[in-house]
Amino acid sequence: MAEGRVVGIDLGTTNSLVAYMEGDAPVVIPGVDGSNLVPSVVALDPVPADGGRPTVTVGNTARKALIETPERVIYSVKRLMGRGLSEIQEELKYFPFRLADDVQAGEVPRIQLGEMRFTPPEISAYILRQLKRNAERFFGSPVTQAVITVPAYFNDAQRQATKDAGRMAGLEVLRLVNEPTAAALAYGLDRAKEGTIAVYDLGGGTFDISILKLRDGIFEVQSTNGDTHLGGDDIDNLLLAIALDEINAEHGIDLRQHPSAVQAVRKAAIEAKIQLSSEPSASFDIELPNGDRYQRVIPRDVYELMIEPILERTAGPCKQALADAGITPESIDEVVMVGGSTRIPAVRQLVDDLFHLAPRGKKPHVELNPDEVVALGAAVQADILAGASKTTEEILLLDVTPLSLGIEALGGTVARIIQRNSTIPASATEHFTTGVDGQTNVAIHVVQGERELAENCRSLARFDLKGIPPMSAGLPRIEVKFLIDADGILRVTAREQRSGKAAEIEVKPTYGLTDEQVEGMILDSFDHAEEDFAKRLLIEARNEADTILAAVDRAPSNPAWKLLSSEEQAAIARAKAYLIAVSGAPDPRVIRAATLALDQATRRFAELLMDAAVSTAIRGKTMESAGEELGDAVTAPHPMAAAEFK
Amino acid sequence: MLNVLDSAVPVECWSCSIGQSTTTLFCPHCSKIQPPSGGNYFTVFSLTPHLNIDLAALETEFHRLSRKLHPDRFARATDQEKEWSLADTALLNDAYRTLKEPLRRTEYLLKLEGSEIGEEFAGKDKANPSRVPADLLEEVFELNMQLDEMRMARKVGEEDPALHASLTEAKNKFEAMVNDVDQDLRKEWTNWDQSDQTVRQSSQNKMVSLLDRRRYLSNLLRDVTETLGA
Numbered sequence: 001m002a003e004g005r006v007v008g009i010d011l012g013t014t015n016s017l018v019a020y021m022e023g024d025a026p027v028v029i030p031g032v033d034g035s036n037l038v039p040s041v042v043a044l045d046p047v048p049a050d051g052g053r054p055t056v057t058v059g060n061t062a063r064k065a066l067i068e069t070p071e072r073v074i075y076s077v078k079r080l081m082g083r084g085l086s087e088i089q090e091e092l093k094y095f096p097f098r099l100a101d102d103v104q105a106g107e108v109p110r111i112q113l114g115e116m117r118f119t120p121p122e123i124s125a126y127i128l129r130q131l132k133r134n135a136e137r138f139f140g141s142p143v144t145q146a147v148i149t150v151p152a153y154f155n156d157a158q159r160q161a162t163k164d165a166g167r168m169a170g171l172e173v174l175r176l177v178n179e180p181t182a183a184a185l186a187y188g189l190d191r192a193k194e195g196t197i198a199v200y201d202l203g204g205g206t207f208d209i210s211i212l213k214l215r216d217g218i219f220e221v222q223s224t225n226g227d228t229h230l231g232g233d234d235i236d237n238l239l240l241a242i243a244l245d246e247i248n249a250e251h252g253i254d255l256r257q258h259p260s261a262v263q264a265v266r267k268a269a270i271e272a273k274i275q276l277s278s279e280p281s282a283s284f285d286i287e288l289p290n291g292d293r294y295q296r297v298i299p300r301d302v303y304e305l306m307i308e309p310i311l312e313r314t315a316g317p318c319k320q321a322l323a324d325a326g327i328t329p330e331s332i333d334e335v336v337m338v339g340g341s342t343r344i345p346a347v348r349q350l351v352d353d354l355f356h357l358a359p360r361g362k363k364p365h366v367e368l369n370p371d372e373v374v375a376l377g378a379a380v381q382a383d384i385l386a387g388a389s390k391t392t393e394e395i396l397l398l399d400v401t402p403l404s405l406g407i408e409a410l411g412g413t414v415a416r417i418i419q420r421n422s423t424i425p426a427s428a429t430e431h432f433t434t435g436v437d438g439q440t441n442v443a444i445h446v447v448q449g450e451r452e453l454a455e456n457c458r459s460l461a462r463f464d465l466k467g468i469p470p471m472s473a474g475l476p477r478i479e480v481k482f483l484i485d486a487d488g489i490l491r492v493t494a495r496e497q498r499s500g501k502a503a504e505i506e507v508k509p510t511y512g513l514t515d516e517q518v519e520g521m522i523l524d525s526f527d528h529a530e531e532d533f534a535k536r537l538l539i540e541a542r543n544e545a546d547t548i549l550a551a552v553d554r555a556p557s558n559p560a561w562k563l564l565s566s567e568e569q570a571a572i573a574r575a576k577a578y579l580i581a582v583s584g585a586p587d588p589r590v591i592r593a594a595t596l597a598l599d600q601a602t603r604r605f606a607e608l609l610m611d612a613a614v615s616t617a618i619r620g621k622t623m624e625s626a627g628e629e630l631g632d633a634v635t636a637p638h639p640m641a642a643a644e645f646k
Numbered sequence: 647m648l649n650v651l652d653s654a655v656p657v658e659c660w661s662c663s664i665g666q667s668t669t670t671l672f673c674p675h676c677s678k679i680q681p682p683s684g685g686n687y688f689t690v691f692s693l694t695p696h697l698n699i700d701l702a703a704l705e706t707e708f709h710r711l712s713r714k715l716h717p718d719r720f721a722r723a724t725d726q727e728k729e730w731s732l733a734d735t736a737l738l739n740d741a742y743r744t745l746k747e748p749l750r751r752t753e754y755l756l757k758l759e760g761s762e763i764g765e766e767f768a769g770k771d772k773a774n775p776s777r778v779p780a781d782l783l784e785e786v787f788e789l790n791m792q793l794d795e796m797r798m799a800r801k802v803g804e805e806d807p808a809l810h811a812s813l814t815e816a817k818n819k820f821e822a823m824v825n826d827v828d829q830d831l832r833k834e835w836t837n838w839d840q841s842d843q844t845v846r847q848s849s850q851n852k853m854v855s856l857l858d859r860r861r862y863l864s865n866l867l868r869d870v871t872e873t874l875g876a
Binding site for chain 2: 006174175215216218220381384385386387394396397398422423424425426427428483485486
């Protein structure tokens, strides 16, 4: 293939995934550790002894550092993307990160991580780079193009920040796709499906609702709404706050002063939340720094009362989306559930009520793993853009802009020029003139939002139209074209019509990085070079070989080893000898094949170990295994198992 | 086929140099996308300006053109083709959004035909009150008094059933008026579509004032509904 594969990436608040289209079905690409989910956690390793630049780690490895070195770890960075200083300050009240102390007003805020400082897009770029590497390792070839999903309700700045992150990670972002729309693609790949569907997407940090009409392979979004500040994190924060307050009241210890203790309580809160989706109650049992224990049982009915105000906040956007689409709940044929938080039974009940499902004999769709469905949809969209497959050639997504675009008019009011829920790309042309004789500049303030006053909307940018030929006031006629592209990002061009001159536009984005800044933040560019790429694959292959060899070396000392037959032990010895023999080879594929063979040979041994582990350690579940069990709800036997759209 | 050029100056296809791209979005010879040339919303759909539109056919055509023009189809094309696809699709979407909605469509056609119209249904939705239609002056005055009274009562937590009933009655009455306006507008659509230039001019004037009246009535209705529902 002349051009490489296009992958689909779900850059999530809690977890991120990368997927691609294998034949006619999308598949998630696992990481080195075999896990499909890469926790969206970035950690800075300790400064090396030689005083060099510390290594940045991502995912499960980074998550391990949360307890020991919380000041060197950042998570949920998606909540900080495209946000201004004051918004981030507000956000950081709930997180243990702090802003770099030299942040100036008007620049993109940077977060202090150990002794280094990073902007939110840089942090996201590290996550994207990890996903890119996972995909490259999987394919054995470079990956340079991607589709990345964003919450439908993301504004211009948040979208731009996501695109910047892609560029920093060495990815050409072919398209930003709205998460609920991607989920609809994953569910509705079967073109026979027709009708109106609602996608309810409650993730870690964001909530989206989208209403789509499916017809002949066209996925036409009718309306979308949401809250970029609402998700499972809020439940964690609530449980955390309650626990911290109780600990303070009962034991007189203010844990807020102890970051790693807070992290331990947060972990317990997340575990409790997960448990309460399937169990009638969950309990906290935490050892406090003074040796006391904080013990508490939360029955599900109490939990549901506590989280009701959070879940209730999703109702307003749903009703607004229905109103904007001009339909009643009864017109919704199917509801698709997306995001880990939709595993909560109370959420499913709320959705059932909102869309009058039960009385109509319907249920919300949960067939696809809610953690994976967005990535799978992104892979479908990636395939559409690659234009290379029969499966997707008839499919087309027509998405909308979630927020109205307006210009600040006299008196601070907003003149709306593109209404929310307009199909994108969308454009509007406006004419401006001068108010003073000889005036050569006109400033335009562009905002996004639904409020009447500009100060209550989200400021996007100030455009300064320059180089207007000096004329009497009111005579120049400057035509400005506002265009929202297929990624939901604004582009502006201007022309002075009397002189025919293209007016020069200086853009001052209210939030966001300049092109030059993004250029300067591109992560070590060795990713691009072919020979470096091959070198990296070789190093990775050797590391994997070393890991498995070390494990096999330890195996005979494990009681489970004796349960293997002598043939099985001999097969392992042969595969091990072969891997050792080829581990110095220059071709990573040879090493990986040998690694795989040894892995196969030890499969039964691994199963024996698992059985032993399960029987002895079922109660002493680690946080990690609890995290990996996030996928415990309803999983389809096959990723594309049909949702029943009638 | 699609007509996006107002004038018919033959232009060679940029790609194959054989086809002539004057009247199509795509070269008839090599099927490559051609530079956009800014037609109006009707020509995008190969329609002459008219007001009675078959919405099902419009949607089908919108979907057919979207499949061919959408930037998703040009993700790996040249930068130039990407730009053209973006501009063409924006025009197509703007056109569809405007034509499928009766009031926006009427307003657009009136502007295209040179009529001066006030506040717009499309785009800007400033809350400026438009002129009060003369026949409604008295009723509007009384209604505004009642609305104020209702809001005051609400503030102190009281509910006057008689006032509520009277406002509901007013609401029904204004809704009926909106329906009347819509019917009159439809009549004018047919009138305009079937007539020659002189009749069209007077029809346009009628539609301009009907739109004004409708705008005023819907603002009023919105206030009443909000107050009743609060």
